[in-house]
Amino acid sequence: MDLAAQAACAQQVSLNWLLHRAAQKLGAAMQEAAARHDLTARGQLVLTALCQEDFRRTQLALGQALALDKTTLTAELDRLERAGLVVREPHPHDRRVRVPVITDRGRAVQGEVERLHQQVEREFTAGLEPAQCRDLQAILERLIASCRGPDSGSCL
Structure with a gap:
């Protein structure tokens, strides 16, 4: 990012910008942790x-x-299936429909990446008091629950 763009971003103080920027930083750290296990x-x-x-x-x-x-x-399940982390089985009542099922290897990888993600969250919020972390989570949950608009876009 060039200096002019950095200066423009530094001037932003809207809630949308702050939430977006925090999500970008946390998301990048989460992605890096998942990538240690060839996972997104x-x-x-x-x-x-x-x-x-x-x-x-x-x-x-x-x-x-x-x-x-x-x-x-579908693209994500394709990657997970190639890695041996999930299998897609036929639905018992409709052979045209597939049901993704996690494998034992998938459970092991998920558990390890979950531990890494928890560590990333602890590091990300290290500058906050424990009560502030709980408050932040509660406030974000309330904001999400109170939004009356339609859900749109990917959750990740």
């Missing part, structure tokens, strides 16, 4: 969702739950 941050999001499922979701339902469009999710 989005791939980690998918693996985490598959680890937490008490029931199987179709690719379509998984994409809707994660706010990922069909093309983006």
Whole structure:
């Protein structure tokens, strides 16, 4: 970024800009941590969702739950499947539909990257008191929950 662009960015103080910039910095650190295991941050999001499922979701339902469009999710599942982290099985009632399932290797990688992501979050918020971290999370959750507009775009 050139000096003029840096100066322009430094002048920004709107909530949108601050949230966006904080998300960029945290996201870059999260991506770097995931890349240590040849994973993307989005791939980690998918693996985490598959680890937490008490029931199987179709690719379509998984994409809707994660706010990922069909093309983006399919490409991510392709990468995860090539890496041996997920398999796509036929739906028991509709052979045309695929159900992504995490493998044992996928669970191991997800757990390790989750630990790295937790460390990244601790480092990112190291300048805050524990109560401030809890307050920040609670405020962000309230802002997200109170937004009445439609969800749009990817969650990552």
